[in-house]
Amino acid sequence: MSKRPTVEQRLYWNETRPDRVSHLDVRDPARCGPCDGRPCVRVCPAETYLWEAADGRLVIRFENCLECGACRIVCPHDNLDWRLPLGGRGICYRYG
Amino acid sequence: MERFDAIVVGAGPAGTTAALVLARSGLRVALLERGAYPGAKNLMGGVLYTEVLASLVPDFRERGAPLERYVARRGLSILSAGAETALSFQTGAWDAPPHNHGYTVLRARFDRWYAGLAEEAGAELVCGVGVDRLLADGDGTTCGVAVRMPADASPAEGELRAPVVILADGVNSVLAEAAGLRPKPRPGHVALGIKETLALPRETIEDRFGLAGDQGVAWTYVGEATGGRRGAGFLYTNRDTLSVGLVVYAADLADSDVAPAELLDRFKEHPAVAPRLRDAEPLEYGAHLVPEGGYDRVPPLARDGLLLAGDAAGLVGASPRPQGSNYAMASGELAARAVLEAREAGDFSAAALSRYRDLLAESFVLKQLEHHRDWPGFVERNPHVFASWPAALTALVEAALRQDGREPQQREAELWDLFQRRVGVLPLATTAVQLRNALRILGYGKTDRLVEYLARNW
Ligand SMILES: Cc1cc2nc3c(=O)[nH]c(=O)nc-3n(C[C@H](O)[C@H](O)[C@H](O)COP(=O)(O)OP(=O)(O)OC[C@H]3O[C@@H](n4cnc5c(N)ncnc54)[C@H](O)[C@@H]3O)c2cc1C
Ligand code: SF4
Ligand code: SF4
Numbered sequence A: 001m002s003k004r005p006t007v008e009q010r011l012y013w014n015e016t017r018p019d020r021v022s023h024l025d026v027r028d029p030a031r032c033g034p035c036d037g038r039p040c041v042r043v044c045p046a047e048t049y050l051w052e053a054a055d056g057r058l059v060i061r062f063e064n065c066l067e068c069g070a071c072r073i074v075c076p077h078d079n080l081d082w083r084l085p086l087g088g089r090g091i092c093y094r095y096g
Numbered sequence B: 001m002e003r004f005d006a007i008v009v010g011a012g013p014a015g016t017t018a019a020l021v022l023a024r025s026g027l028r029v030a031l032l033e034r035g036a037y038p039g040a041k042n043l044m045g046g047v048l049y050t051e052v053l054a055s056l057v058p059d060f061r062e063r064g065a066p067l068e069r070y071v072a073r074r075g076l077s078i079l080s081a082g083a084e085t086a087l088s089f090q091t092g093a094w095d096a097p098p099h100n101h102g103y104t105v106l107r108a109r110f111d112r113w114y115a116g117l118a119e120e121a122g123a124e125l126v127c128g129v130g131v132d133r134l135l136a137d138g139d140g141t142t143c144g145v146a147v148r149m150p151a152d153a154s155p156a157e158g159e160l161r162a163p164v165v166i167l168a169d170g171v172n173s174v175l176a177e178a179a180g181l182r183p184k185p186r187p188g189h190v191a192l193g194i195k196e197t198l199a200l201p202r203e204t205i206e207d208r209f210g211l212a213g214d215q216g217v218a219w220t221y222v223g224e225a226t227g228g229r230r231g232a233g234f235l236y237t238n239r240d241t242l243s244v245g246l247v248v249y250a251a252d253l254a255d256s257d258v259a260p261a262e263l264l265d266r267f268k269e270h271p272a273v274a275p276r277l278r279d280a281e282p283l284e285y286g287a288h289l290v291p292e293g294g295y296d297r298v299p300p301l302a303r304d305g306l307l308l309a310g311d312a313a314g315l316v317g318a319s320p321r322p323q324g325s326n327y328a329m330a331s332g333e334l335a336a337r338a339v340l341e342a343r344e345a346g347d348f349s350a351a352a353l354s355r356y357r358d359l360l361a362e363s364f365v366l367k368q369l370e371h372h373r374d375w376p377g378f379v380e381r382n383p384h385v386f387a388s389w390p391a392a393l394t395a396l397v398e399a400a401l402r403q404d405g406r407e408p409q410q411r412e413a414e415l416w417d418l419f420q421r422r423v424g425v426l427p428l429a430t431t432a433v434q435l436r437n438a439l440r441i442l443g444y445g446k447t448d449r450l451v452e453y454l455a456r457n458w
Helices: A007-013 A039-043 A070-074 B015-025 B053-054 B107-120 B172-178 B202-210 B250-254 B260-269 B324-344 B355-362 B366-372 B375-381 B389-401 B408-422 B425-439 B446-456
Strands: A022-026 A049-052 A055-058 A081-082 B008-009 B030-035 B048-051 B067-079 B084-090 B102-105 B126-128 B130-136 B142-148 B157-159 B165-167 B190-199 B216-223 B233-236 B243-249 B281-291 B306-308
Touching: A007 B281, A022 A055, A039 A049, A039 A070, A039 B250, A070 A081, A070 B190, A070 B250, A070 B281, B008 B015, B008 B142, B015 B030, B015 B053, B015 B107, B015 B324, B030 B107, B048 B053, B048 B157, B048 B324, B067 B233, B067 B389, B084 B102, B084 B389, B102 B107, B102 B216, B107 B126, B130 B157, B130 B172, B142 B165, B190 B250, B190 B260, B216 B389, B243 B250, B243 B260, B306 B324, B324 B366, B355 B366, B375 B425, B389 B408, B389 B446
Parallel strands: B008 B030, B008 B165, B030 B126, B067 B216, B165 B306
Antiparallel strands: A022 A081, A049 A055, B048 B102, B067 B084, B067 B102, B130 B142, B142 B157, B190 B243, B190 B281, B216 B233, B233 B243
16 A cells, blocks of 8 residues: 555556547647646546647547546636547446 | 336436336336446445435345445544544444444445346336437427437437436536536536545454444544545445545645645555555545535426436535435435326426425425535635644644643643634634534524525625
8 A cells, every 4th residue: 555556557447448439528729728727637536638738739548537527627618528438338337 | 219208317326216216106217327337437435324215115125235334433533744633423323223324335336236126116227328418399398318329239329208307417417507407517516536445354344443243434534634625535444345535626626736646645645544544455446526516506406398316406415424325316206206296297397397396395305405505605715624724623632632741831821822823713713603604503593594594695
C-alpha cells in the first residue's frame, strides 16, 4: 500500500469493454486553448483528458473513462459532447 | 416495434423497484439497462438502508440478497494532517435483525440480484441497451423510447412503445435534460465520489475492526480526508473487502491542483487510515457522481407520459448523513403507484401523473429533503467547516491533552488563544446558528420557518 498506484495502473484493475468509437468529444476545440484552468482535466478521476500544449489541443483517451460525468458538469463552456458508450460497452464494475 | 404497458429506463434501485411493483400488478413492463448487466455502471459507498426493500420483499435476507455486513458500528473522524479526533457509536440493539436497517453492499452484486427479482415478477429486463431518446407523439406526450442495440446486433436501433415511461437513469440523466425537465446540474450541486474496493481476508477484517460474524463498520472522515475540500472520506467493511473512497464537491475539484486520485492516495496514507488498510490488495477503482442539490433543485417530476425517479430527479437526502439508494427505491415504488392509478383512470397526462409528487410529499423522501433543504446552502456558505476547523479542533484537543508541566492557567490561556486565532467566537456562533437552522434542531420552530420563508421569497 505504501507505493501509490498510477491512475493507469488503477484502471488495469477494472474490467472494461471498450467501445470502438469515442463517446466523448469536444464541440469547439478553439475554446479549450483559452479555457481557464481546464477543469475537465483537473476533475477527471481517470486521466481521460490530456492538454497537449504543443499542438494546443485536448487529447481524449476515451478508453479510460469511468462514465462518471464530472467533466460534463464542470466544463464552464458546455463544450463537451458527452454521450454514453454503446450499450454493454465501457466500464463494467464487478464490485461497484 | 414492441408495445409495453410501461417502460422503465435504468436498472438501478429506482428503476428496478418501479419495474418490480408494476410487474407484480400484472403490467407488461420493459426494464432497459445500458450496462452489460444491472450494476455494471453503478457504484456507491455504501450502506443500503433497507426499510423500503423490506416493505417490498420482506424475506430479502432469505432470498439471498448479497448483503455484505450489517452496520454494527458507526464512526466519524475529524482529521488534521497528522491527527485524528474520533467519535464512535455502537449498540447491541443493532446486532438483532433488522440491524437498524443498514447493510454494506457492493452495487454490482446487489443491483444484479435485485433486478433478478423484478424479472421473476415478470418484468422484461434487457441489458446492454442504451436509451438514446424519448419518443413523443404529435402533442409532445412521451410514448416510448428509441434504443441503440448492443454491438453487432441488427438492426442497430429500435423503438419501444408504451403509454408511460419512468426515467430512472441516474444522476447524469441526459434524457431528462433533453426532455427539458431539468437543467444540467451545476458544479456546486454535485459531488464526485471516487472509490477503491480492496481485498482483505475475512478474519483479518474481523480482527482488525473488532467484529464478530456479520458485524460491520461504517466510518466517515472529514477535514484533511479531502484536503479541506467540501465532502468526506469513507471506509466501509464488507465480507472480505473494504470500500474506501472520497466524495468531494465537483466545484472544489474543478478548482483543485490536486488530482482526485492523488487526494485518494493522501487519504489512504493518513496515519489514522493507513493501518486500517494495511496489506489490503486493490480489486477495483471507480467513480460516480452524487446529486447534492437537495429539495430546492428537485425538478418537475412528471409530464405527459413521463415520470422521473431516483438520482435522475436529484432525490438524494443531502444532509450530514447522506443516503440515496433507499430514496431511489421509494421514489421508484411511488412512481409505479402513480402509474397504476393513472392506468386505472386511463389518463397518463401530466395532471394525472402529478399524483406522484403528492405521494412523494407524503413519504419520507420529500419530507426529509425538505427538512434538510438548507443543508446544501449551509455547505456552500461555510467552507471553513471543512477547510480549517477540523485542524483547529485537533490542535485544541492536542493542546488540552499535552503533558508538559504547564500551570492550569497557562493551559487555559493557550487553549483560549488557539480558539480565538483558529476559530473565533463570532464565526463559531454564526456557523452554529446556521447549522441549527439547516438541520432544524435545538428548538427550531415556527418563527424560524417564517423567517426562512420570508428570506427565501424576498
Ligand atoms: C460514492 C458514492 C457513495 C454513495 N453512498 C451511498 C450510501 O452509502 N448509501 C446510499 O443509500 N446511497 C449512497 N449513494 C447514492 C446512491 O448510490 C444513489 O442515490 C442511487 O444509486 C440512486 O439510484 P438510481 O436507481 O436513481 O440511479 P443509479 O443507481 O445510478 O441507476 C441508474 C441506472 O440507469 C442506467 N442508465 C443510465 N442511462 C441509461 C440509458 N440511457 N439507457 C439505459 N440505461 C441507462 C445506468 O446504467 C444505471 O444502472 C452514494 C453514491 C456515490 C456516488
Ligand atoms: S473544460 Fe471545457 S472548454 Fe475547458 S478545456 Fe475542458 S472541454 Fe475545453
Ligand atoms: S465521465 Fe468521468 S471518467 Fe469519463 S472523462 Fe468525464 S470525468 Fe473522466
